[in-house]
Amino acid sequence: MDQRRSADRPLREPIRHPWLWVALAVSVLAGIPLYLAPGLVRPLVFGIPAWLAISVLATLVFAALTSWMCLRWWNLAEPAEEAARAEDRSAA
DSSP states (O other): OOOHHHSSOOBGGGGGGGHHHHHHHHHHHHHHHTTOOTTTOOOEEEEEHHHHHHHHHHHHHHHHHHHHHIIIBBOOHHHHHHHHHHHHHHHH
């Protein structure tokens, strides 16, 4: 990732955005198929029970959301650290 890009962005932490917590909680709760009837095997989705497909999909959504959040919303580099890195690069 380009070092200049992180210096251009303001300091941000996604933990301070409540809608991210809601999205993570919804994806976790969707992955636990307690809302389906006990012992449900049918319908099948691509040959596997629907509850398993729902759980796998919810897990993928959770992983994608967490990755997106870390890559796009998290910028914790301090300005002093960035300035020191720039000095080190110019000195070398």
